[in-house]
Amino acid sequence: MPNERPAPTALPVAESSSAPSSPRRRPSRRNFLAGVGGVSLASVLAACTPGAKSTSGSGGGAKANILVIAMTASDIPLLDTGLAQNQGYEGLRFVANQLFDGLTKFDLKQGEKIPPVIPGLALSWTANAAATVWTFKLRPNVKFTDGTPWNADAAIFNFNRYINKSAPEFYPALNAAAGLTISSLKSSKKIDDMTIEVTTNGPLAYLPSNLTTVYFASPTAVKAEGNEGFGAKPVGTGPFTFVSMTRGQQLVLKANPDYWGGAPKVEQVILRPIPDPTARIAALRSGQVNWAEVPPPDDVPTLTKDGFQVLTNSYDHVWPWVINGQKKPFTDVRVRQAMNYAINREALIKNVLQGTADPEFQAAARANAAYREENNLYSYDPAKAKSLLAAAGLPNGFSTTLSYPTSGSGNMVPTPMNEALQQDLAAVGIKVKLQPVEWASMLTDYFVGKIPGNADMINISLSMQQEGFWNTWFGAGSGPNVGKYNNPKVQALFTQAAATLDDTKRSDLYAQAVKYITEDAPWVFIVDDRNPRVLAANVKGFIEPKSWFADLTTLSVS
């Protein structure tokens, strides 16, 4: 945010021609002052007295078993299933996953391994050999919080709402918002009361993972309120139920005592959008909230010292520079590799990020199933970078440009980070000109395959949360593959993976692709975020998972 103050006024502040002062007037001035001043002073003092009791010290949140979360989002997400993604993954994390369930879900009750896909509203599932037709056995004895039973009819109603353009309940906005997650779903049908079948457009071995974020709304509530109206009175099967919302201010959820996965320990969850990172930490320190997302890295040491719980863990997130491989000199793989050797990731993490990230030496994030230690190809080696540049015929380096966002979801603290990298590269002769771009305008260009400002590289944080993203970021012909990376061997591995049902074999195939991508260096691989969040000392029992999402049922506030 720009920190210039607005132009104070257009009025000229005229100095009047001073009148000769005479001793006669002295008492008059005093009276005048007493008059004007008395009134003003009284009102100023009155206004400055702390009003009522404010939320000092322990704060209101500490007395009750209520979790108050300061989100980075600028507003309360939409409360209708997949539409919650209008505030990014934060919307799914705190709203969709709390009000609703998918057929499947991630096991977020542990923080050691990458969360496996476990049964949600489905008890079990099987696929045909081609991975195109899937049968789901639904979880019995589950009810939506309005009493509507969960069964095949409810499931099909919701699939229709997402994807069936000829169904009356089809909701175009939901279809658009769910994007890649549902783009390969073809149809769904009821087999019996507790069994459904889902067909995909092609082999989709990772469908169960995608279905973690396809959410089920109460058909009764949707029919009563209409597609557009449902978001004002959402009803799902999730661990929390909707209480009230004040747009722009807060959303109140309360525990669902009958939750099929076990009732939450906390009584209420209140979400407050506080987009400014400093304001979030101030709200935490003044006791207005007891959970704050993404603190500024510089605050992490003092927060820890002051007894707050600063939690971090790897998750499926990458923060690279994407190189336009069609431009010279980047057409030469040695130049791209040289950049990967020239940067000091550890120093960046220590000095700028205060340990809230991990260095990345390959194309896969640490919390991705395709991550293999042996694929770590790069290191901080300026001498090697120089020799690679010399071999590419650029012993004196070259000049280039980078577009980077000034803020935005997942982009960490882009300005100081890019400036640090700029210095590393200058040391081997690569002069990078930094071009800051506003996030919304960057996204628009990015979607149509363009790098803003026609720069040579773009810095943007990307997710690997869905397996489909491998193809989105690295697949030939994919729009957001702005670097125009194209390796037929990688492409073949992606295709093979999509048809491989065995999770371990599939991740091995991605790991092979990662090996090729890492060698090809279409990106400068920089860091994986560790998703820092800060909890007040009295929030107990939360487990920070290796995920974009979080389980709020295990924690309580004492």
Next chain:
Amino acid sequence: MITFLSRRIAAAIPILIGVSIVVFITIKIIPGDPIASLLGPTSTPEARSELTARLGLNRALPIQYFSWIGHTVRGDLGNSIAKQTAVRPLVFDAFKNTLILTLFAAILAFAAGLLLGAIAALRRGKISAAISNAISLFSISVPQYSIALLLIIYLATGTGWFPSAGMYNAIGGGGWGDLFAHIVLPGISAALVPAGIIARMFRSVVIDVMSMDFIDSMRARGLSERKILWHAFHNTMPTLLTIAGLQLGYLLGGVIFVETIFAWPGLGLLVYQSITQRDLPVIQAGVIVSALAFVLINLIVDALHATIDPRVRA
């Protein structure tokens, strides 16, 4: 008087249309589109083009504009693209919150401004005047952003006297006491610059008036100091009114930074968010409501001015 007011109201209409055109064109010229920020990086091209067509964003720009203004005139402000909800309650709720903050800040600014201005004018050459001058200069020059953060550091997180964000407490919030505790810090931050400006203006007006001949002649006729001061104060009124109107207008538009820092759910914060999402219907409505308020405030000031000073009505 009625002709005077109706003339002023008629003059406001082209101003509002002009404002709406400027906003519309600005948003269309700058890069970025609402579909991109709504659907996020994982959306498919088909979904994006479908939504673009459904929202009518693929129509020619003049058609988009006239369709919007046609609905607006009939009181229909349309739907927010990013929030998928009606714009009217969104904008009016936010405006109400901004108005509360603005009025509070205006009261602070006037109280402090008049006090400092009067001291500076009537105690010239004294140390108290020098201090008043220094304070008012400081409050004009200091960046709002830094003062807001300092207030948060010392009065919210440091002492815990005041909450640092929002309008009400998350738990057990509501009521006047809660609102008052929340409004103090943003109110002070917003009041600083106008307080300084009012102080500087008031100082020069008082000095001017006190040196006018009628003060001397009143004194010669033996009027009491109290009466003389009352007449002097009356003579500063027209200028004070003008300053009041302008500063209130600036406050309405200028609290955007304060609202962002203190997460105050006002119109400034709403419009700021909507700009980052390119949510044109909300931006348009927000700016029009702000412009309308600015015009109305000035209208009221002009009417009061005309009441006090009949020469203005001509």
